Amino acid sequence: MTGAPLAPYPALRLRRLRQADWTRRMVRETSLSPADLIWSMVVHEGEGVVPVASMPGVARLSVTEAAKAAVEARALGIPAIAVFPYIDGEKKDRHGSKAADPEGLISRAVKAMKDAAPEVGIMCDVALDPFTDHGHDGVIEGGRIHNDATIERLIEQGLVQAQAGCDILAPSDMMDGRVGALRTALEAAGLQDTMIMSYAAKYASAFYGPYRDAIGSGKLGGGDVNNPGDKKTYQMDPANTDEALREVALDIAEGADMVMVKPGMPYLDIVRRVVETFAMPTFAFQVSGEYAMIMAAAQNGWIDEERAILESLGAFKRAGCAGVITYFAPRAARMLGA
Ligand code: PBG
Numbered sequence: 001m002t003g004a005p006l007a008p009y010p011a012l013r014l015r016r017l018r019q020a021d022w023t024r025r026m027v028r029e030t031s032l033s034p035a036d037l038i039w040s041m042v043v044h045e046g047e048g049v050v051p052v053a054s055m056p057g058v059a060r061l062s063v064t065e066a067a068k069a070a071v072e073a074r075a076l077g078i079p080a081i082a083v084f085p086y087i088d089g090e091k092k093d094r095h096g097s098k099a100a101d102p103e104g105l106i107s108r109a110v111k112a113m114k115d116a117a118p119e120v121g122i123m124c125d126v127a128l129d130p131f132t133d134h135g136h137d138g139v140i141e142g143g144r145i146h147n148d149a150t151i152e153r154l155i156e157q158g159l160v161q162a163q164a165g166c167d168i169l170a171p172s173d174m175m176d177g178r179v180g181a182l183r184t185a186l187e188a189a190g191l192q193d194t195m196i197m198s199y200a201a202k203y204a205s206a207f208y209g210p211y212r213d214a215i216g217s218g219k220l221g222g223g224d225v226n227n228p229g230d231k232k233t234y235q236m237d238p239a240n241t242d243e244a245l246r247e248v249a250l251d252i253a254e255g256a257d258m259v260m261v262k263p264g265m266p267y268l269d270i271v272r273r274v275v276e277t278f279a280m281p282t283f284a285f286q287v288s289g290e291y292a293m294i295m296a297a298a299q300n301g302w303i304d305e306e307r308a309i310l311e312s313l314g315a316f317k318r319a320g321c322a323g324v325i326t327y328f329a330p331r332a333a334r335m336l337g338a
Pocket of ligand 1: 125127129137172173207208209210211231286287288289
């Protein structure tokens with residue numbers, strides 16, 4: 001018996017370059033380093049750390065713990081932290097009034113982190129959902145999310161964040177025109193160095209589920225006629241790809257410095273199109289549901305946890321991302337030998 005013929009050229013053996021670790025490293029096309037990671041972090045008003053049940057390994061951090069985490073990020077070579085607030089229920093209302101509180105949790109967390117580790121960039125979500133009792137990202141009028149009324153609130157919120165020392169505003173609300181409005185307001189306030197990373201192509205996704213638990217989000221569609229059941233009138237339809245390019249083009253024209261695709265792994269085709277079309281620094285958000293899926297499978301012994309974490313993050317680099325916003329950031333940085 002002879003072996004199967006190697007058609008058409010017997011000498012073509014792609015396995016030759018895979019034969020040893022050194023050959024694989026030598027021809028590797030992309031790499032992952034701590035500099036590619038933005039640490040997604042949740043803060044709360046209380047003391048200490050409070051584990052998030054649906055996200056094993058993730059906890060809400062007090063302001064003091066967040067400052068320590070910023071120091072840790074610096075030591076690990078993680079360039080930036082994206083901070084999200086868990087707001088106590090009694091502080092929420094229909095209009096998200098506390099979103100622009102200069103003494104609020106986000107302002108205090110940003111200041112504490114910048115004091116502790118000024119070399120670490122801080123990014124803040126510009127969106128009302130942690131502050132609204134209905135969990136939507138905008139102001140509801142007549143059963144609809146009112147675009148322009150929401151933008152007014154987002155400008156107040158973004159300015160407060162920037163004044164607290166936030167380096168990167170990340171509008172995640174998906175209102176039309178918010179990037180331009182924020183950019184104009186920043187310029188007028190003398191905050192021209194504040195960067196904007198827009199959640200440009202953000203989809204109405206089931207993968208945000210655990211985040212709602214993590215930040216104690218109000219219940220969408222709570223039965224009230226004034227609480228639409230989902231975010232499909234502002235976040236994108238998961239079936240669309242050309243529309244993502246229009247969203248990104250607009251945000252760039254309005255003054256975004258960086259753009260983001262969200263969720264991450266199920267949307268790497270969108271990342272690739274955005275990178276190839278615009279050649280802008282493009283990030284993706286490995287969201288809470290992606291984190292929870294990996295951890296749940298690993299805890300059942302169904303996948304190798306560490307390999308799955310690094311493989312998933314490496315996939316973002318291969319797709320063309322400048323970096324990844326991820327809850328795995330500190331663990332991955334440690335695995336990468338920082
Ligand atoms: C809110 C916001 C969401 C996330 C980041 N910012 C949820 C949503 O839009 O419903 C999701 C983050 C995650 O799932 O990890 N505007």
